[in-house]
Structures are given as structure tokens and as C-alpha cells.
Amino acid sequence: MEFFYTYETIKTALPLVDVEKADFVILGIPFDSTTSYKPGARFGPTLIRQATINLESYILDYDVDLADLKIADIGDLDIVAGNPLETIKRGIATVEELKEANPNALPIILGGEHLMTYPPVKALNPKSYVVFDAHLDLRDTYQEEKWDHACIARRVSELGIEIAEFGIRSGIKEEVEYAKEKKIHWIHARDYNVGKFIEIVKDLPEPIYLSIDIDVFDLSMVPSTGTPEAGGLSFWEVIEALEWLIKNKKIAGIDIMEVAGTELGDITALTGAKLLFYLIGMKAKLG
Ligand SMILES: [Mn+2]
Numbered sequence: 001m002e003f004f005y006t007y008e009t010i011k012t013a014l015p016l017v018d019v020e021k022a023d024f025v026i027l028g029i030p031f032d033s034t035t036s037y038k039p040g041a042r043f044g045p046t047l048i049r050q051a052t053i054n055l056e057s058y059i060l061d062y063d064v065d066l067a068d069l070k071i072a073d074i075g076d077l078d079i080v081a082g083n084p085l086e087t088i089k090r091g092i093a094t095v096e097e098l099k100e101a102n103p104n105a106l107p108i109i110l111g112g113e114h115l116m117t118y119p120p121v122k123a124l125n126p127k128s129y130v131v132f133d134a135h136l137d138l139r140d141t142y143q144e145e146k147w148d149h150a151c152i153a154r155r156v157s158e159l160g161i162e163i164a165e166f167g168i169r170s171g172i173k174e175e176v177e178y179a180k181e182k183k184i185h186w187i188h189a190r191d192y193n194v195g196k197f198i199e200i201v202k203d204l205p206e207p208i209y210l211s212i213d214i215d216v217f218d219l220s221m222v223p224s225t226g227t228p229e230a231g232g233l234s235f236w237e238v239i240e241a242l243e244w245l246i247k248n249k250k251i252a253g254i255d256i257m258e259v260a261g262t263e264l265g266d267i268t269a270l271t272g273a274k275l276l277f278y279l280i281g282m283k284a285k286l287g
Helices: 041-054 084-101 114-124 149-157 173-181 194-201 235-248 267-286
Strands: 024-029 071-077 106-111 128-132 162-168 185-188 208-213 251-257
Touching: 024 041, 024 084, 041 071, 041 106, 041 251, 041 267, 071 084, 084 106, 084 114, 106 114, 106 267, 114 149, 114 208, 114 251, 128 149, 128 235, 149 162, 149 173, 162 194, 185 194, 194 235, 208 235, 235 267, 251 267
Parallel strands: 024 071, 024 106, 106 251, 128 162, 128 208, 162 185, 208 251
Antiparallel strands: none
């Protein structure tokens, strides 16, 4: 299967299958043109895939070997640097093609800045959006731009999708007021625990789209990201919530966004790659 707007790039270090036979399909969206602080998320998909070389394919916790699973990697979206709308259009078309080629496979998007969550959400049309993020991302505009990484949750909300945000520790008053008005759930990183996650997510309509902005984690694990914030969550507190989510709710798609960097072996990419392996492993075991 050829995808019109994709190109071949470095592959995930796992045995891969064709899209038609896959249970999981990986797509990179290497766009970072609206990044306002630390650039480099355009290298995220490449850096995450390269970092998988460092990982064992057997996941101890789940007794699952990813090498036995049916995973496809269709490469990266052919983005248009500096043009979010054209890139979004191409992203939507590609995820739609993917769903047509194999409606049963779980799409896993590797970013790229957080704005690139929009194409898979629009194409997959979930009922709810669960996001781990340091930021509310509920601004109507940022730097006078609607199609900006800082506005992604707002754009998703405007699609009529229910939203729950976890690990938050940054936002402005306008966003808090918008969240209140639209009944958007959000839990501050200081107040976060798995019990609170379950309490909110158990009542969300399905299917759910899961977005993980890598900046949700403690800064020591993710120094290379667009807008780093101190005071984040630990790896295991996020994994525990994801296990509950994948076991109990229907998932439309998943993304791992805002991994940036310019060097192979960057800590942030290692965190992203480990998260990717855990997500695939837990879906195979628990989903
Ligand atoms: Mn963020």
C-alpha cells in the first residue's frame, strides 16, 4: 500500500509487516513550524525510531514480545514546513487512507509539535480526547495564530469532542475559564493520581483518542521538548493510568508528541521510545 503523502524514513527497530496485516500502524508527522521555544520536534519521529534500537522488544511487565506482534510503519508525512493548514490537510488524508487500508489497526502517531494531533483526531472522529500534557493548550489563538501548538486542545474541543487533561501545570486565565465553560476536565500535576484519572475517564464516551505530550513527564526525563516545564509526572504514574485506559476503554488512536532534539540518543527520545513500546505491549496484553 502506497500512501500518497508519505515517504520512507528510518524504521522502528522491530520486525514490521504490511499495513493490511497490521494490528498497529506507526506514522511520523515531523512538523514543528509553530514551535515557540525549543525547536526540533521535526526530528521527533526519527529520534524515537532510532532510540528503539536501544530497547529490548520483550516487555517484562506484560510477558509480551513486540517482535511477535503485527506492527507496520508507513514512514513520515510529507509535511509542508511553515504551512500548518496544508500539512494538516495531508495528515487527515493520510490517516483516512490508513483507516481505509486497515480499519482494525491502531494508528500510532509520532510527532512533531502538538498541533499535529489535529489530523488524526479529525480523521478518526473519536467521542473523547484524553491528553497527558504540561499545558492546557486551550487558547483560542497564540501569537495571533489559531493553528498553533498552544491551541490544539481548543481546536479539538471545537469538534464537539469531550476532553480530559492530566499533568497540567501551565496555562492562562482565559484557558481555565474556557475549560469551566465547556466542562473540560483537567487535573493539575500536583493533584494527579491514578484514582482521579479513572474517576474522570470511566465516564467518557468511546472511542477515546489518547494524546501524550512528552512534556507531561518530569523535566529530567524530557529536556528536549518544545515548551519544557518543571514539576511533571513520573513514568510509572502515567503508565499505570494508560494500562487502565487501554484495558477498559475503546481507543481510536494514540499519539506521542513534542519529542524534540538534534542528537541521536537524546534522553527525551529514549523516554518517547520506551513509552511507545509500553503502549504497544499493553495494548497487545490488556486491550
Ligand atoms: Mn505541552
